[in-house]
Amino acid sequence: MNAEKIPDIIISRLPVYLRALQRMADNGLKTTSSQELGEHVGISAAQIRKDISQFGEFGKQGTGYSISYLLDKLREILKVDRIWDVAVVGAGDMGHALVHYQGFANRGFRIVMIFDNDKEKVGKKISQFTVEDTDKMVERLKSAGIKIAMLTVPATAAQGVADKLVQAGVKAILNYAPISLNVPSNVKVQYIDPSTHLQRMTYYL
């Protein structure tokens, strides 16, 4: 396995396989096939076999994949066999929603701090967190060694905050603002964009 050579498009499909396999495990299943997994995720069995085989021989002809073994391997490959500390920037509706979100548990992430530049919000509690001032964000992220941030500020503020995150050593940004971010090539950005998801369905209406 040579990590440098795996195409991004394959990496982007692995979390989808991971989620589907986790659901199968939650439902008590022990083994699965590329056909069955393919039906769950809407990707062809051949593509799934090809994607997974990039990382080794995890299945057996005729008997398929052990779900728990494949889960372990995918978590290891994606580096979510550990817990990553995550910062939230923006203590608005979306920041609140993320702090309260139940879907990070057992997926490899935990929110550890939340920032806002609104002096009215700084110092207020959201769940167990106290909203901190973005003026102190770079220093705080650096000293805590945070590598992952979720950005929920208004579109007009997003690039400025992203620049600060990069300065603080953040390497992965999940961006909820409806704007494209410019970051150095060693920083990853993923976009959460409900319109794109909706547009994937209107085709069929």
Added chain:
Amino acid sequence: MNAEKIPDIIISRLPVYLRALQRMADNGLKTTSSQELGEHVGISAAQIRKDISQFGEFGKQGTGYSISYLLDKLREILKVDRIWDVAVVGAGDMGHALVHYQGFANRGFRIVMIFDNDKEKVGKKISQFTVEDTDKMVERLKSAGIKIAMLTVPATAAQGVADKLVQAGVKAILNYAPISLNVPSNVKVQYIDPSTHLQRMTYYL
């Protein structure tokens, strides 16, 4: 063009092309190439050409694609050359965030109503909307002819609400609850799952 024969995986990439092309247009660009578009979206130029050619000959050898023409065509294919009315179910943090979200404008969608089963929330205003009771949701959606809903209720309530949405004639559900929904095969579901997006980046850390 035979709509029945286009694989889902191709359809799922079209909104990503649409978003990137819209950004190029916003930046004043008039034409682009599959190479340039590919660099923006992280998909190979060959794949992009193949995807787009499923629907006709939209580009010219040597001169590339007219951005405005390709935008029009993609909007037509994805049926977002019109405005779809969308209902939000769940008036919590995420419901508020969606009502205030600026990213639906010009993308083919507008929120027209919001529901919650919490009597404390029913009747309250969120932006220009009054939160309505989910008890009246099926009737309201039917009479308004709503085909698209965004689901932001807790995981434990999500399947029950999805059943009601299906009963009301909704054909496309954007699900924010961290749970898999069972719906008839003629109903589409898309999942917004921040953990999956985060896992697409940890691989590179």
